[in-house]
Amino acid sequence: MPLLPRLLLIEDDPGRIEAFTRWLEGAGFVLVVARSGGQALGMLAKGSTRAVAGILLDHDLSDSAFIDMDRHLSATQVIPLIQRRVRPSVPILIHSHNVNRPVAMRRALESSGFSVTRVRFATLASHPGLFLQWLEEVRDIWEPED
Numbered sequence: 001m002p003l004l005p006r007l008l009l010i011e012d013d014p015g016r017i018e019a020f021t022r023w024l025e026g027a028g029f030v031l032v033v034a035r036s037g038g039q040a041l042g043m044l045a046k047g048s049t050r051a052v053a054g055i056l057l058d059h060d061l062s063d064s065a066f067i068d069m070d071r072h073l074s075a076t077q078v079i080p081l082i083q084r085r086v087r088p089s090v091p092i093l094i095h096s097h098n099v100n101r102p103v104a105m106r107r108a109l110e111s112s113g114f115s116v117t118r119v120r121f122a123t124l125a126s127h128p129g130l131f132l133q134w135l136e137e138v139r140d141i142w143e144p145e146d
């Protein structure tokens with residue numbers, strides 16, 4: 001049985017997690033959620049990227065800290081592991097409200113060959129078609145690993 005494509009959501013806000021879950025209902029994707037920088041690092045370090053078809057990435061990840069170290073982790077620390085562990089063909093959607101950091105995140109990821117889309121969550125919430133458009137890009141290029 002083929003693996004369903006997974007979207008890795010790196011997000012600490014329960015309301016945003018709920019919104020992405022709702023938007024994906026019936027879309028044929030499995031949503032895997034990392035609620036902190038530490039969880040994201042753990043998932044990526046274990047190589048849990050086999051069926052990752054897309055990544056939804058926030059920058060500020062301290063709201064749902066599980067351990068003290070999580071309070072100091074952001075997507076800035078997660079990106080190097082994404083660059084090493086995830087195929088560059090995997091599209092990334094940065095949905096952070098942070099004004100400055102996503103610019104550097106995007107630059108770093110694109111320099112490694114990733115296709116990166118930057119849309120603030122508030123814009124996605126008011127125009128969900130933008131998310132569905134990105135999701136179609138993910139669906140079009142996803143190929144499961146053998």
